[in-house]
Amino acid sequence: ASPIETPTERPMDGSVGAPPDGGFADPEAVLGTDLPDASMPGALPNAPNRTPRASRAFVAAVVSLTMTAVGSVVLSLPQVFAECGAVGGVAALAGFAALTDASLVILARAARSTDARTYEQTVTNVVGKTGGKVVRVCLVVLLFGTLVSLQIIAADLAAPVVEAAMYGDKPGFWSSRLVINTAVFLLVYPLSLLENLSQLATASSGAFVVMLGVAGVLVARFAKAGFPVADDVVVLGSNPKEIALALPVGALAFTCHFNVVEISRELREAKEEETPGTVDDDRRANERDQTRDEDGETSSAFGVFGAATRFRETKREDDERVIRIVVWFAAFPFYVLFATVGYLGFGRGVSGDVLTEWIGDGEMAAAQIAVAAVNVLKYPLMGFALRGIVVAAADDAYARLFFAGRNSAETTTGDALGASLLDEEGEDEEEEPLVGEGSASAANDAGTTARRNSRETGKKGAPRFVRAAALCVLHASIALCAVALRRLALVLDLIGATCGVTVAFIVPGWVLWSSLEKKNSRGGAEGGGEKKLARLGSRVLAATLVAAGVATSACGVAAVVAEMV
Numbered sequence: 001a002s003p004i005e006t007p008t009e010r011p012m013d014g015s016v017g018a019p020p021d022g023g024f025a026d027p028e029a030v031l032g033t034d035l036p037d038a039s040m041p042g043a044l045p046n047a048p049n050r051t052p053r054a055s056r057a058f059v060a061a062v063v064s065l066t067m068t069a070v071g072s073v074v075l076s077l078p079q080v081f082a083e084c085g086a087v088g089g090v091a092a093l094a095g096f097a098a099l100t101d102a103s104l105v106i107l108a109r110a111a112r113s114t115d116a117r118t119y120e121q122t123v124t125n126v127v128g129k130t131g132g133k134v135v136r137v138c139l140v141v142l143l144f145g146t147l148v149s150l151q152i153i154a155a156d157l158a159a160p161v162v163e164a165a166m167y168g169d170k171p172g173f174w175s176s177r178l179v180i181n182t183a184v185f186l187l188v189y190p191l192s193l194l195e196n197l198s199q200l201a202t203a204s205s206g207a208f209v210v211m212l213g214v215a216g217v218l219v220a221r222f223a224k225a226g227f228p229v230a231d232d233v234v235v236l237g238s239n240p241k242e243i244a245l246a247l248p249v250g251a252l253a254f255t256c257h258f259n260v261v262e263i264s265r266e267l268r269e270a271k272e273e274e275t276p277g278t279v280d281d282d283r284r285a286n287e288r289d290q291t292r293d294e295d296g297e298t299s300s301a302f303g304v305f306g307a308a309t310r311f312r313e314t315k316r317e318d319d320e321r322v323i324r325i326v327v328w329f330a331a332f333p334f335y336v337l338f339a340t341v342g343y344l345g346f347g348r349g350v351s352g353d354v355l356t357e358w359i360g361d362g363e364m365a366a367a368q369i370a371v372a373a374v375n376v377l378k379y380p381l382m383g384f385a386l387r388g389i390v391v392a393a394a395d396d397a398y399a400r401l402f403f404a405g406r407n408s409a410e411t412t413t414g415d416a417l418g419a420s421l422l423d424e425e426g427e428d429e430e431e432e433p434l435v436g437e438g439s440a441s442a443a444n445d446a447g448t449t450a451r452r453n454s455r456e457t458g459k460k461g462a463p464r465f466v467r468a469a470a471l472c473v474l475h476a477s478i479a480l481c482a483v484a485l486r487r488l489a490l491v492l493d494l495i496g497a498t499c500g501v502t503v504a505f506i507v508p509g510w511v512l513w514s515s516l517e518k519k520n521s522r523g524g525a526e527g528g529g530e531k532k533l534a535r536l537g538s539r540v541l542a543a544t545l546v547a548a549g550v551a552t553s554a555c556g557v558a559a560v561v562a563e564m565v
Contacts, residue, residue, distance in 0.1 A: 078342025230347025497556025
């Protein structure tokens with residue numbers, strides 16, 4: 001699903017066009033994943049001049065991506081600190097934040113380089129159709145499970161409060177899961193019909209404010225009690241097994257990868273309204289901030305590993321500023337504050353839902369309702385990518401039924417841009433022809449044709465009522481699962497440990513590794529020592545992401561098995 005296009009603008013075959021200039025992307029536009037560092041010019045997210053629309057889009061993107069990442073998982077983080085220790089927990093969150101930062105930037109830059117509109121298209125363009133299919137399956141399973149989980153959590157949080165208020169802590173009709181989950185469905189279904197993320201800005205902002213309020217209540221309660229510290233609080237955890245089993249929760253705390261491509265695309269569309277000269281001013285400022293070497297290249301730092309590298313200038317885009325703000329200035333400090341307060345207050349015995357430590361407390365009951373409200377407001381945001389998959393399936397089914405005889409020339413695949421990601425811009429080396437085409441200009445022609453056909457075939461998409469019916473079936477089935485299969489905790493944990501980790505770490509590492517392999521296959525890996533060092537660092541990063549994903553997945557599966565036995 002894409003926030004920058006209505007479903008009617010999507011090609012029926014899911015294809016996308018080539019980069020608009022028909023050229024080849026700078027490989028280091030995908031490889032550079034430097035973390036913010038005050039010593040590195042331009043690294044901190046200082047916003048350039050923007051038009052009002054672009055400024056609003058930037059703020060909306062920060063809020064949307066933050067609320068995609070931040071949610072009820074925060075209630076389990078004190079338990080992660082209980083296993084890892086106070087300092088160990090902070091270190092673990094910082095490590096996963098760094099990996100998330102790198103993986104999000106890889107996806108955003110790869111999407112820009114290949115003009116992709118969704119996470120799935122990005123992976124298909126870089127890795128191939130097999131990678132796209134893997135991502136599609138993982139997204140469907142992960143997002144369906146996530147939405148069921150949000151429904152279950154909303155009912156679990158709201159039911160005790162309703163029972164206490166209406167039935168004296170006894171079960172009743174209005175506190176039943178059927179009523180609560182039906183109410184959630186009626187609230188979120190209209191929001192699921194919205195066609196881009198900017199239209200969900202109000203809901204995202206509301207969820208953000210409510211979550212800040214819950215954190216404020218928790219901190220105020222801790223302060224009111226005199227900042228007590230439990231006797232069994234430790235600096236570092238000492239049980240490797242328990243630490244390993246707790247880490248998957250922290251690893252998935254920052255997951256927002258399924259929306260980052262759409263948010264990136266929407267930011268670029270909003271920026272098209274910038275007044276002439278704004279981009280040039282940004283470029284000149286960026287050039288002043290960087291130091292050119294003797295070959296006309298600019299210096300930067302490969303911040304994840306601290307390895308020096310030189311590469312051609314790539315202007316820090318707004319989507320990268322959004323990523324750094326969300327990961328390092330929103331989610332990370334919020335998680336550290338919330339987890340530290342919960343752990344210091346209750347020690348190793350802290351619950352997996354820290355709010356339940358105050359059962360019967362009026363303020364905490366209100367906080368439980370607030371978190372349930374956050375889940376309701378987050379629901380359409382978390383399901384936006386799944387919405388796109390369902391709408392595309394509805395469009396395809398409708399086209400097969402009513403337009404089966406249309407001219408096959410109306411659809412153009414995106415194969416022509418598959419090899420475009422890694423060619424360095426501005427180099428004089430001879431490029432290999434693209435698959436199925438004879439030159440870069442042919443790729444540009446193919447991209448233009450694809451975009452034109454996208455608009456033409458988009459008019460034959462399913463009517464609104466067909467899409468609405470498909471989405472109604474989707475969300476009704478999610479609510480039904482939440483009501484009928486309430487003991488899905490282990491299944492959902494297993495989904496997170498497999499599909500969630502694949503989407504967050506393994507696939508971004510795969511994207512980066514594939515881009516390097518494509519570059520080598522065209523003989524473009526030559527260069528000075530520092531470029532070779534840069535590519536070595538990129539390979540290390542790709543391998544680290546995949547290895548971290550595999551290890552986290554193994555720990556998560558082991559935790560599920562241990563809980564079952």
